[in-house]
Amino acid sequence: MRLIFTLFAILLCGIAGAQPFGQSQNNWNGISGDRTGQHQNTPAHKRDTLPGEVIVVPVVVHVLYNTSDQNISDQRIIDQINSLNRDYRRRNADTVNTPAAFRDRAADVQIVFALAQRDPHGNKTTGIIRKYTKTKMFMPDDEMKFSAKGGDDAWDATKYLNIWVCNIFGRLLGYTPMPGGDPKTDGVVIQYSVFGHGNGLSGPFNLGRTLTHEVGHWLGLKHIWGDSECGDDGIDDTPRQQSANTGHNVFPKISACSEDANGDMFMNFMDFSDDADMNMFTIGQKKAMRAQFALGGDRNSLLVSDALNINGIEEALQDKDWEEVVRLYPNPTVDYVIVEGRSLNDINGKYLKLYDMQGKLILSKRIQDERTRIDMNGLPGGLYMLSLEDMGERKMFKIVKTASGFSH
Numbered sequence: 001m002r003l004i005f006t007l008f009a010i011l012l013c014g015i016a017g018a019q020p021f022g023q024s025q026n027n028w029n030g031i032s033g034d035r036t037g038q039h040q041n042t043p044a045h046k047r048d049t050l051p052g053e054v055i056v057v058p059v060v061v062h063v064l065y066n067t068s069d070q071n072i073s074d075q076r077i078i079d080q081i082n083s084l085n086r087d088y089r090r091r092n093a094d095t096v097n098t099p100a101a102f103r104d105r106a107a108d109v110q111i112v113f114a115l116a117q118r119d120p121h122g123n124k125t126t127g128i129i130r131k132y133t134k135t136k137m138f139m140p141d142d143e144m145k146f147s148a149k150g151g152d153d154a155w156d157a158t159k160y161l162n163i164w165v166c167n168i169f170g171r172l173l174g175y176t177p178m179p180g181g182d183p184k185t186d187g188v189v190i191q192y193s194v195f196g197h198g199n200g201l202s203g204p205f206n207l208g209r210t211l212t213h214e215v216g217h218w219l220g221l222k223h224i225w226g227d228s229e230c231g232d233d234g235i236d237d238t239p240r241q242q243s244a245n246t247g248h249n250v251f252p253k254i255s256a257c258s259e260d261a262n263g264d265m266f267m268n269f270m271d272f273s274d275d276a277d278m279n280m281f282t283i284g285q286k287k288a289m290r291a292q293f294a295l296g297g298d299r300n301s302l303l304v305s306d307a308l309n310i311n312g313i314e315e316a317l318q319d320k321d322w323e324e325v326v327r328l329y330p331n332p333t334v335d336y337v338i339v340e341g342r343s344l345n346d347i348n349g350k351y352l353k354l355y356d357m358q359g360k361l362i363l364s365k366r367i368q369d370e371r372t373r374i375d376m377n378g379l380p381g382g383l384y385m386l387s388l389e390d391m392g393e394r395k396m397f398k399i400v401k402t403a404s405g406f407s408h
């Protein structure tokens, strides 16, 4: 949750504490993390995260409005999602404000968010629902998550990140249960007046960071001060700090339990600072968030959500063995790889992405031919990951590049 003032925070953190807290498991060989019987009826195509994979999370935004002001524009929603993605990819312009002392632990989380293209019934959608509500002001009691109570029912939480944008009572900017709770109330609730990036919003919560913060909770992150005086957030590389920081601060800010002269990491997205002061997640926070998507993690099912797929091609492919559909050669290689589909139909329009083992994207290419040539000249020898994807599903192939010699 995020609030305007600290005093109020203490009051409302009690409410957050009443939410079931999920486990942040990092179990790469674990078994099913599914919580609902419902998901077990869907075809079994569970998979683990891949090193360096950029995870794509389908999003549905429920706009609940009582006044026209609250019925925020599509553009504002798109700007907010783009801002969220910049923060999670560390492509936000203000990374330059991360103090040098913390820069080496600042992370590109490699998680991105996209408005859903398919609703729970398989129909095309913009990922935005607009609904008039008689409720002038919602309390943080989840009523906005139920159509019968003046809100809008959640979409299947195993496939979508639900975001309810509405008018919330008091100084609360947003609140989010931790992973592992009731799927019907799973998701982010956010005050409409802080939803967006710029978009004529007034400061200091006008840069979309409330959503960045709340999604951090949705992915299991605690507040950086561990919600108690000099508490622990369970993350190794976030320094201990006395309590929440609010407003604007200047580095270094020392508090009662600072570990060293660098003091508080008040620019972390999981503090309460003004939007303009926030600019980083740490590598430890990245690991914790990504672990949610691993096998056994509470967000694992999102990896194979079909919500971003409208053309049905992927469903057809799920019944086939990908290796029969796509051929990759030569591998190992020296200077190039050919990706060849069994037919153009099988692969047309999909994206090829080449990553190195650190997860750095080297090239991205849309397939428009049965055969696509990928130039690997000039790349150092070693292992590479080639991802064939169409948002809804992806297949990763390993490519070995040898520095010299014959390519077969």
Ligand SMILES: [Zn+2]
Pocket: 001, 002, 213, 217, 223
């Ligand atoms: Zn919070």
